[in-house]
Amino acid sequence: MPKWGMVIDLDKCTACQACVVACQAENNIPLAGPNQTFMGRSIHWMELISHIEGEYPHTKIKLIPRPCFHCDNPPCIKVCPVRATYKSEEEGIVGQIFPRCIGCRYCTTACPYTVRYFNWEKPEWPEMMKNLLNPDVSVRPKGVVEKCSFCYHRLVKLREKAKAEGKDFSPDEYVPACVQTCPSQAMFFGDLSDPNSRVSILARSNRAFRIMEELGTEPKVIYLAEGE
């Protein structure tokens, strides 16, 4: 039973935001426009957050790519009154059922990492982009919550392909769009339950840390701290 996880090496990350763009394109994330973005309503399943330390002129800025952490003990799924969000037992991925969500936004307030997003209005795209939507990812209606899915649709597709070809599914084939895109190869994805996988080896590094580990949420996104 795989336990999918991600490792992000902050030493290699150049903060180019290619992962953010790849995610927007892959997952049919609507464009919010300047006014809505100013109000804090833009959606970014993958977002670059800037952590600023110290006072000017001795400031230090860390730029951290932040997807959903797919906690092993997610505080968001507990509060959902209709089981529209769940952690899949087989994959450990925290998913969202768009057609069932009633839009109460309890999960969005319960998530300590604020990585859940709400569709305040009906998602819209400029005319020329409408034909560029990814057919593998459903377009969300207004009034529901959405979040990073670790590009789960890719996993489903790969499994089906392997089955059709009569081959065994190889975990190495499955990568989310952000990881696939990263130009500086700072992101890794794989099976954390396999002790010999690349992500497991990296997760055991001395530089490895997880955000707000003390909450006991067991995030499955592991960062590698920057060296000196």
Place this chain on the structure above:
Amino acid sequence: MKLSHNKVIDEDQILLDPILKTGKGFYLSVIILASIVLLAIYAYILQFQKGLGVTGLNRPTFWGVYITNFVFFIGISHAGTLISAILRIAQAEWRRAITRSAEVITVIVLFFGVGNILIDLGRPDRLLNMLLYGRFQSPLLWDFISISTYLTASIIYLYLPLIPDIAILRDTAGKRKWLYSVLALGWKGTEKQLQILEKAIAIMAVLVIPIAVSVHTVVSFVFAMTIQPMWHSAIFGPYFVAGAIFSGIAALIIAMAIIRKVYKLDNYLKNVHFNNLGVLLLVMCCLWFYFTFCEYITVFYGSEPVHLAVLNSKFSGEYAPYFWTMVITCFVIPFIILANSRTRTIAGTVIASISVTIGMWLERFTIVVPTLVNPRLPYERGIYHPTWVEAAITAGSFALFILLYIIFTKLFPIVSVWEIKEGREKGVAEVEERIKTYLPGAEA
């Protein structure tokens, strides 16, 4: 006790007057209130079509005025049933004139508590999913169960003591006879019927108290069960219940003062009622301050950064005006007025109550919003300013509540006629007997 209707008309006719006569004031209030309600309906239709984008909500401030209203209205609902049940069980004789007006508040205001949470939903069309896929793990489902139980219980608790009065109307009013005949359930006022009724009321009074406490406890659990700073607090259950009773009494005092003035019931809702409720309000005021003090001093002293960020936004940050207004209106003003028996007059208690009502709304607001604006991962900062849609829907909720309350007073006596009568005929003697048993020398 057989109710002689002629006597009712003689002595307590004024209690039936609002039902029999309708003046200009009634139509004027209906028109004003109905136009506010229409504006709110327009605002909601707009929100339904366009989505919650028409509100000021954002990420991370996912909840705002609607959730504040939800907690506030559910709090007000504790006015009624709980106060009236406690007073009935305690055999407080002064309750007779005020229980009905309290119970009506409960029943009507509950719809607005529930209503506001439905208005807050992104997909109200999928509400049935709560039944189809309901998941007991979620505190929202606890609310769903608890509030629907409370609503049922308080409707029964309002209806039972109403039956004899409906029978009076059936026999004397001459208006809407069909309605009163159906609702009176064949009440004749025989000794046996009265016994059954009083037993049923007594059972409901006891039953309603734990339900009422559970309601506001699980409302607080919606917040306290998450791990968000200044929500994740064990004190929230009792804190919310105390605040609910506090705002409930305030709402009751305001309602009573208006009823007294408009229907000229000075003889029924007297100084003593306002004084006694004023003392209760004072007790809850002190309790509220105690809970608030405990809650904030532990956060302040502990000084954990994530909690402190929320605290600072209330003490000195963008929510300071709301927070300090809350302290003044919830504690300073009512305490000064109510602690002094010379200012604990009808006017005094009403001013204190208006102050408390405003303060308790602000209290709910300063619990819901500052925590969301200051999340644990401090990189998301939205600015939350409610829009006219939220203001209109809030105003509409208040207006419709008042409107339904007025309509109730035009259909049923707002002061329980038979209970006043019972007090006059039986209560005086009973109390005298009771006092005798307290004194030395009397039989146990």
